[in-house]
Amino acid sequence: MAARGRRARRGPLVVHLMPAAPAADLGVPPVREHAQARAGVVVGKRVGNAVQRNLVKRRLREHLRNHLPALPEGSLVVVRALPGAGSADHQALGRALDGALRAVTERRVDA
Numbered sequence: 001m002a003a004r005g006r007r008a009r010r011g012p013l014v015v016h017l018m019p020a021a022p023a024a025d026l027g028v029p030p031v032r033e034h035a036q037a038r039a040g041v042v043v044g045k046r047v048g049n050a051v052q053r054n055l056v057k058r059r060l061r062e063h064l065r066n067h068l069p070a071l072p073e074g075s076l077v078v079v080r081a082l083p084g085a086g087s088a089d090h091q092a093l094g095r096a097l098d099g100a101l102r103a104v105t106e107r108r109v110d111a
Helices: 050-068 083-087 090-106
Strands: 006-010 013-018 038-043 076-081
Touching: 006 090, 013 090, 038 050, 050 076, 050 083, 050 090, 076 090
Parallel strands: 038 076
Antiparallel strands: 006 013, 013 076
16 A cells, blocks of 8 residues: 555654555445545554553544645545653644645656
């Protein structure tokens, strides 16, 4: 997925965006045409203990909920939290996510 998509790192987050493509090419279940973007959050053990990891996941999902309608239809987004995310506050995670999503959606891909 990451080889064909776009990636941006901002602060303690890395965001991967895969634009809509035929499901057979991605190896994922088919998505309805004109479907809203889908997102996932990955928070590894290096971020902190279970309480910190779940807090980071909840904060990121809340921020993502506001951004999904603005993302390209049918696209797949993966947000990966890096070790510094456990000590970041709610606003810092939001700013990092905003910046990373802006970077992956505005970046041009030359063919």
